[in-house]
Amino acid sequence: MSFQTPWAVLGPAVPSQTPEGIRRRYQRSVLLVLFLLGAVVLASVWLGEPAIRFEALMSRLSELVARKGWPWWVPDFVRLIVPCSLILIFVQLVPVFVLWWELKVAAHIQVRLGPMHVGLWHGWAQPLADGLKLLLKEDIVPAGADRWVHFLAPIVAFVPAYVCYAPIPFGADMAAADLDIGVLFVLGLSGLTVIGLLMAGWGSNNKYSALGGLRAAAQVVSYEVPRVISVLPVVMWAGSLSLSQIMAAQSGLWGGVIPKWFIFYPVIGQVSFLIYLICAVAETNRVPFDIAEAESELVSGFHTEYSGMKFAFFFMAEYAYVFLGSALGAVLFLGGAEPLPLMRWLPTYVVFFGKTMFLVFVFIWFRWTFPRLRVDRLMDFCWKFLLPWSLVNVLLAGLVFLVRWG
């Protein structure tokens, strides 16, 4: 007698589960993705540089104002309001897109598919559905919580993330506010978020949250130091703190071959970039530096007691910082909107987003590959390894620039 289960007799239930079916589906998906990418690139080429179009519209508006006799401040006001609103909308959309991308990249790293149903095509609407769910959820405040601190913490954590986007040049002449001290502004403001995390840890009246908040404070404050120092060589090289000028300094080619991006500067460029990348991951509290939320240890760390939109604010702040760290990395080290030699026909903002999304991918890749460091080892790594080497790097950079430019 031989015992046979139905599975053994029937084989796979669905024809598309056979190897040929799976291969066909993969081929179709790859073609579809290529087609979509091509369509986006073509559309962007057709649209051209938004800055130029915006200037054309603004000059037409000025004429209109002069002809109709409207108040003089109208064009200035529009010039102020429109980019700000665009940035606000953009920062709202960033977490949505980055979250979807993280879900899909993580899934494919982990030999699974990720969301496939919401929105009918590869779960593209999953983040929107998640957001809607968070919006509808009950907002729970623990009985022993410090109500005001608990309420304000997500806002304090979230607002700097928005403000930091102001001086980021998304393409040629596409910074909402082209500050002379752009680097300082972004690095300084992004450090403020830690106050929100600390408030969340304190205000929740939960021991896990308190531990998480304290960890976050120690971590972010420590990693701020090597991060800023790792950026100094770029600033010294470009001779400016303005992000758009740093970007402009990286246009052109070295020896007619290598793009003049700072990451290709021998030794100094690579060391700075690596230290910056590590610190940027640490600043966003993500694996391998996610000790502040550390799901397996502290349940959810500082946001254990947050639900609904308050939780969503922490969440959006995290993803906004992921994108911000990548954008800053792209501007400082990868030439920002400067394209590769043969890709000059691309609009600048497409180049910028390409580089930024590559760095976002690196963030996600880290997250789903590495284990988590322990608190004390994390501090050791920062103070005993990153800081000395970033200082050596700055000294080396200073020496090299002094010798070369006298």
Place this chain on the structure above:
Amino acid sequence: MNPLNPPAGVINATADSILSGPSFETKMERLSETEMLLNMGPQHPSTHGVLRVVLKLDGEVVTGAMPDVGYLHRGVEKLSENRLYPQVIVLTDRDDYLCAMLNNWAYCLAVEQLLKVEVPARAEYIRVLVGELNRIASHLVLIGTFGIDIGAFTPFLYAFGREREMILDLLDQVSGARITYNYIRIGGVMADLPAGWTEKAGKFVAHMRACLKEYDDLLTYNPIFLDRTRGVGILSKESAVSYGVAGPNLRASGVPLDLRKMAPYGVYGKFDFEMALGKNGDCFDRYLVRRNEIEQSLRIIEQALEALPAGDILGKVPKANIRPPAGEAYAHIEGARGWLGVYLISDGSLQPYRMHVRAPSFISLAVLQEILKGWKVADVVAILGSIDIVLGEVDR
């Protein structure tokens, strides 16, 4: 004194004791000003079930730990006193739900000792096959969840969602169930292997060998993983032996003790395999012993597949009314978590008079209060994960 209306002090004491758990407050010395009590579990992402550990923390450093068990107690041992002998096998499935085959096996060995039945050779080989497959599945769960405890999520989906799933498919095809098999029966096994099963198992062995390399890349040689596990939570040889720890945890401390080698039951004497041994007894060694044991289990499966004889699958056991003579028996096997023993007393009736399970994870759990001291909160999770407990077995 009226029991419904006791004096104020008495009822307050009772209420306090229920709410704040005085057994822990009083057993641990009083807290100093810089310390706090952290109640880890029974609802916590990484206590692997409903385990409660009360930690006394000084900042992040653990100065005292007290595991508390019993949240999953179902009284399996008591229940089995009211079942027929074959019906108890179903209960043993629920003890250690990650390697139910081995539980079945230990219980059936005990009953077979009482009955003095011979198990046919084919059944013995099939038992080795499914038992080793189940051991691999159980170790895969450890590797995956240990990764999660350390913070690496991806190895879990490789081990738990891919390789273990293949094992569950194989075991599903022999037994009809994925987790609670009820497959190993008194005197043999439930059914013969289905057609084509041995080829599938052979394919799985080859696949699993290749996958071990992947785990090595993700975990074993990962510098962060090494940093988190090496030298953490050291369980010395002496204290391991004095606590009665057995199995992979003991071997990780460097004590060469494996029932499959020392006192071969079934047909284990015929196989050529090595004992996976650690040196220091830290978290990394406990992980590595499991990883190496998977390799050895694959070797055993290969040899068993080759040597699989033809013949009966069930010995001469009465179809109904299994009534062992009065007496007692103790059988133990090398479970995935240590020595899994079943002690049975028969009074000559249809039901066991008393059954006791020597649950390896319960004994390993006792070590916690000693080795957690002095480590950080993050290490608590790592140590707990590396000890590899299954609460179903701890509480029974």
